Amino acid sequence: MVKHLSVPRLALLSLLAIGSVDCAPASNPGLRGSEDLLGYNPTNVLSQENTDDVGDYELLPGQKEDADIGEYLDFSNVENPQPIRGSKGGTDPGPRTPALDKLFSDRLAPPGTDKGDVGNAQWSLALSKVKQGKQNxxxxxxxxxxxxxDAEAMAGVDMRLEPGGYRELHWHVASEWALMLNGSARVQAVQEDGKTFVDDVSKGDVWFFPAGVPHSIQALEGGCEFMLVFDDGSFSEDNTFLASEIIAHNPKSVLAQNLNVNVSAFDNIPDGELFIFPGTPAPKDIEKQNVTSSAGTLQGKESYTYHFSEQEAHEVAGGSVKIVDPLTFPIASKFSAALVTIKPGALREMHWHPHSPEWSFFISGTARATLFKPPNTATTFDYHAGDVGYFPQSESHYVQNVGDDDVILLEVLQADHFADISLGQWLALTPHQIVKDTLNISEEDINKFPTEKPVVVAAVGS
Known part of the structure; x- marks a missing residue:
């Protein structure tokens, strides 16, 4: 039996057969314009706005020189900085954020020697979201x-603990290396064989906890701040194993059996993670917290701390440097670090690291660096206190102090010893005729190249 379609249904099928039904809501003329605005129309109005009107601006002396000279441009007192170097660039009428242009002058007006883009090698922790602890x-x-x-090998965490504040009992899949930035703290850990460790650290000291080793940190009187470096670029504080969460997410009957207590022992456990929280001030006598088993304590080369603050720095013409690596701190088997001071106008020499990328933290000062990537790409970055830098393995770079205060820089490698190759020393120790034939530099100038690593080169004229 054939069913007859109603007229409305026939009409709808006919429409579908030849096209589609426009089910869109009617345009609101107050929100959308006319079809006459599509493409060319003799009635279109052409804006005659003068985009040359960028306001009053001045060029610094370095902007008037050949762009390849590439002197640092200090825009801090320039009202209307412009992206101009020599014959390169042009004016910028906006939109823009002048405060950022002043901070990152080498991004606004890069040296003429920059080419292409090496990827990002700079991150300001001021742009990172702060994770807040409990009760201040x-x-x-x-x-x-x-x-x-690009920072695949390492990640960093800047952490502040108020007096008596804890970073709660926890462990990570990644290994943790730390430099104390200020204040003092008590660190504690338990090794897999039951050996225990507790020590007090202060500004300039370092600690290391291998992956999987549970530990805690408590600020002493005055509080503290420290920089943590992890050997995994994907590390996140949100993926840490916390004691509070372990206890909260296992059956209480199992916990009671496992820990040899009654179920009632868990009546008042925390509701969710503690992360950072206030606690009872640590006793001044550290021996009162030295809990041990038959395995005893970690000592000597097994120790998880190194009192780097007491190590004398090696003074050089442009500043100073001191190194801590597994040769002196054996437990941190793949963490090598240098703490470098660069005086105003001085230069952490052009170099590269043959065994590891470099993760850097700028503790103080204002600096710039050019990262070179083969075959011919280079980008110049600006750094300020609280910034992280990342320079991939074997890619050359320098760090120049362009401010009025010392730059204090932490360089961290994933290597069994701290090593770099000096551009100046390489060229100085290569047969001079090869350098002359390759670079067309005179014998007189080649003789000035340093045969010993300067590490930090003094400011010009000093």
């Missing part, structure tokens, strides 16, 4: 691959 006990903020994608 402290905070942390981190840098990882989410914000600096």
């Amino acid at each position: 006990a402290g905070w942390s903020r981190q840098q990882n691959e989410n914000v600096l994608p």
Whole structure:
């Protein structure tokens, strides 16, 4: 039996057969314009706005020189900085954020020697979201691959603990290396064989906890701040194994059996993670917290701390440097670090690291660096206190102090010893005729190249 379609249904099928039904809501003439605005129309109005009107501006002396000279441009007192170097660039009428242009002058007006883009090698922790602890006990903020994608080998966390504040009992899949930035703290850990460790650290000291080793940190009187470096660029504070969460997410009957207590022992456990929280001040006598088993304590080369603050720095013409690596701190088997001071106008020499990328933290000062990537790409970056830098393995770079105060720089490598190759020393120790034939530089100038690593080169004229 054939069913007859009603007239409305026949009409709808006919429309579908030849096209589609326009089901879109009618345009609101107050929100959308006319079809006459599509493409060319003799009635179109051509804007005669003068985009040359960028306001009053001045060029610094370095902007008038050949762009390849590439002197640092200090825009801090320039009202209307412009992206101009020599014959390169042009004016910028906006939109723009002048405050950022002043901070990152080498991004606005890069040296003429820059070419292409090496990827990002700079991240300011001021742009990282702060994770706040409980009851004003402290905070942390981190840098990882989410914000600096090229930093695959390492990530960093800046953490502050108020007096008595804890970073709660926890462990990580990644290994943790730390430099105390200020204040003092008590660190504690338990090794897999039951050996225990507790020590007090202060500004300039370092600690290391291998992956999987549970530990805690408590600020002493006055509080503290420290920089944590992890050997995994994808590390996140949000993926840490916390004691509070372990206890909260296992059956209480199992916990009671496992820990040899009654179920009632867990009646008042925390509701969720503690992360950073206030606690009972640590006793002044550290021996009162030295809990041990038959395995005893970690000592000597097994120790998890190194009192780097007491190591004398090696003074050089442009500043100073001191190194801590597994040769002196054996437990930190793949962490090598240098703490470098660069005087105003001085230069952490052009170099590269043959065994590891470099993760850097700028503790103080204002600096710039050019990262070179083969075959012919180079980008210049500007750094300020609280910034992270990342220079991939074997890619050359320098760090120049362009401010009025010392630059204090932490360089961290994933290597069994700290090593770099000096551009100046390489060229100085290569047969001079090869250098002359390759670079067309005179014998007189080649003789001035340093045969010993300067590490930090003094300011011009000093």
